[in-house]
Amino acid sequence: xxxxxxxxxxxxxxxxxxxxxxxxxxxxxxxxxxxxxxxxxxxxxxxxxxxxxxxxxxxxxxxxxxxxxxxxxxxxxxxxxxxxxxxxxxxxxxxxxxxxxxxxxxxxxxxxxxxxxxxxxxxxxxxxxxxxxxxxxxxxx
Numbered sequence: 001x002x003x004x005x006x007x008x009x010x011x012x013x014x015x016x017x018x019x020x021x022x023x024x025x026x027x028x029x030x031x032x033x034x035x036x037x038x039x040x041x042x043x044x045x046x047x048x049x050x051x052x053x054x055x056x057x058x059x060x061x062x063x064x065x066x067x068x069x070x071x072x073x074x075x076x077x078x079x080x081x082x083x084x085x086x087x088x089x090x091x092x093x094x095x096x097x098x099x100x101x102x103x104x105x106x107x108x109x110x111x112x113x114x115x116x117x118x119x120x121x122x123x124x125x126x127x128x129x130x131x132x133x134x135x136x137x138x139x140x141x
Contacts, residue, residue: 022050025123029055033077037118040072043082044105045125052084062086069113081112 022045029041043051052058057073062085065071072079083104114120 021045021126022054022123025121026051026054029078029119029121030076032119032121038116039077040079040081040114040117040120042105042108042112042120042122043080043084044108044122046083046104048125049082049084051080051123052082055080057082058084060085065113067113068111070108070111072112072114079114079117081108083108 022043025041029039032039041051041055043049045051052060052073055075055078057075057080060073063071070081072081073085074080
């Protein structure tokens with residue numbers, strides 16, 4: 001489990017699709033960074049990733065360090081991880097069964113070199129399915 005953050009902020013209060021969760025998550029991450037906090041932003045919406053585009057890292061691809069940890073992209077002082085960084089194009093549609101999506105998000109929580117963070121903002125996918133329930137249990141302090 002990820003231990004390098006002080007406060008997880010999971011944005012799943014807007015349950016539907018296309019209701020502004022990614023906009024709220026991005027703006028929250030930027031605002032916290034502007035207040036001087038160390039912030040990570042995890043785009044957990046594996047079915048419709050928007051964070052990489054919103055924060056200008058959509059042309060970047062996933063990279064690993066010498067310890068075989070994923071290096072998050074960074075812009076505006078925010079460390080960013082998104083499934084969009086793993087696909088050929090940032091708008092590639094993924095059709096994943098829930099166990100594959102859950103495995104990917106577990107990897108993003110455990111295998112990303114986030115460093116020490118004050119806040120980890122997590123942009124959740126819409127709905128109340130397996131991905132949300134599983135990650136809700138894992139994202140605890």
